[in-house]
Amino acid sequence: MGEVVGGFGIYVHWPYCSAICPYCDFNVRRDRGGDHGDLLDAIVADLSGQANRIGTRGARSLFIGGGTPSLLQPRDVARLIAAARAAVGLDEDAEISLECNPEDRARFADFHAAGVTRFSLGLQALRAPGLLLLGRRHSVREGLEAVERAAATGARVSIDLIYGRDGQSTEDWRGELSEALALGIEHLSLYQLTIEAGTPFARAVARGRMHALDAERGADLYALTQELCEAAGFPGYEISNHARHDAAQSRHNLVYWRSGDWIGVGPGAHGRITLDGGRTATCAYADPQAFARAVAERGVGWERTEALDQAAIAAELALMGLRLREGVDRRRWAALSGGPNAAQLAQLIADGFVIATEDAIRLTPAGRPLADRIAAALLA
The missing domain is CATH 3.20.20.70 (Aldolase class I)
Incomplete structure (x- = not known):
């Protein structure tokens, strides 16, 4: 792969x-x-x-x-x-x-x-x-x-x-x-x-x-x-x-922050994996005994899996990536969902909370404590 x-x-x-x-x-x-x-x-x-x-x-x-x-x-x-x-x-x-x-x-x-x-x-x-x-x-x-x-x-x-x-x-x-x-x-x-x-x-x-x-x-x-x-x-x-x-x-x-893939192993562990070209969220049974039974019966401890659509993948990319000083890869965001809300982005740039370059969208020092709120605005 x-x-x-x-x-x-x-x-x-x-x-x-x-x-x-x-x-x-x-x-x-x-x-x-x-x-x-x-x-x-x-x-x-x-x-x-x-x-x-x-x-x-x-x-x-x-x-x-x-x-x-x-x-x-x-x-x-x-x-x-x-x-x-x-x-x-x-x-x-x-x-x-x-x-x-x-x-x-x-x-x-x-x-x-x-x-x-x-x-x-x-x-x-x-x-x-x-x-x-x-x-x-x-x-x-x-x-x-x-x-x-x-x-x-x-x-x-x-x-x-x-x-x-x-x-x-x-x-x-x-x-x-x-x-x-x-x-x-x-x-x-x-x-x-x-x-x-x-x-x-x-x-x-x-x-x-x-x-x-x-x-x-x-x-x-x-x-x-x-x-x-x-x-x-x-x-x-x-x-x-x-x-x-x-x-x-x-x-x-x-x-995690760059929205890569990882497998989550053990009770209650979450994962994100690419399968057949799509991104899948996994969640294991939280109870150790239930987890062990699932592994014995099915080979994995997953309680549930979910195929993520493009909007959900973009939301995770923004929520996690904006936490990084390097910011979010702008081309990757655009390929997933068309990119951030343009009007909100312009306002956040004017307010001094966001910097946007050709390659990335990242938070200023003033924007970092507001990361979750800014991500929500850019995803609106």
């Missing part, structure tokens, strides 16, 4: 966590110490089942996320990597990422030996009150030690931080982010705290026990984040992601 525009990657979802964080609305389960060997077997079989449908393609990235996949043993991670390579194919220099909690830092060297080339560390905060609020189990010292251990392996290292936390002042965030930028790593993912429906945080806000970040303050904190990162040599290549240089950018997430 020819190369897919936007690249091709593999996402593997491990749903278990030692504890469920109060802000999280992902498909996760509390790990109560049971034997999850059947699920691991099902994920390996799902990789083969999907490969039978799409063929061997050669993935530029494998991302093992969750949940907390660093709860797995290194031999299990090695098995997943080997299964992906054998069934679907991995490029020789493929980026192989593992999401990790700092509590699992003693296994980092063994994960690297198993084939992991990039650690994505869920620090989330560098202040004790922030860690307590976010329900994290590690201390500040343990988080910093995790960064050191990951870096010592020679793999690439990225850390996640959540800002805009209830009670966090502007100066608190300035100090915390400045410390993170001085850690000697190459990549940071910096997310404003969002209150997701159905989470403990959403219930706390509804009861008046916690305050959600308002739009004005969110914009101020976002501007400060961009200012500090730019000054430290970490430009934002995506709205929430910063890299010291191009090679440190998340190769896997770029597949």
Whole structure:
């Protein structure tokens, strides 16, 4: 099969966590110490089942996320990597990422030996009150030690931080982010705290026990984040992601943002694949047992698939691509749906939110915090 525009990657979802964080609305389960060997077997079989449908393609990235996949043993991670390579194919220099909690830092060297080339560390905060609020189990010292251990392996290292936390002042965030930028790593993912429906945080806000970040303050904190990162040599290549240089950018997430193809493997995983000239969305059963049964019965864990029409593909291209500093390929958008709404585009350019060249449509610094609203306007 020819190369897919936007690249091709593999996402593997491990749903278990030692504890469920109060802000999280992902498909996760509390790990109560049971034997999850059947699920691991099902994920390996799902990789083969999907490969039978799409063929061997050669993935530029494998991302093992969750949940907390660093709860797995290194031999299990090695098995997943080997299964992906054998069934679907991995490029020789493929980026192989593992999401990790700092509590699992003693296994980092063994994960690297198993084939992991990039650690994505869920620090989330560098202040004790922030860690307590976010329900994290590690201390500040343990988080910093995790960064050191990951870096010592020679793999690439990225850390996640959540800002805009209830009670966090502007100066608190300035100090915390400045410390993170001085850690000697190459990549940071910096997310404003969002209150997701159905989470403990959403219930706390509804009861008046916690305050959600308002739009004005969110914009101020976002501007400060961009200012500090730019000054430290970490430009934002995506709205929430910063890299010291191009090679440190998340190769896997770029597949999403550039609307490439990826297979989603594991409970609740989503995928986008090109089949017979069309683009298909896949979604696996969220429940681990239901997922494993589906794999045993049908070869794949998909609960549903959907053939996407040109309008839906264009909408995803715009929503994801406008998050990138490079913007959306204008010719690709035009080929899908005729391109953006011309009147809206002209107005957004005049207002200073969008830049349009012959090749791309991208957001200005003023437009980036409004990415979703701007995408909706351009798709109207």
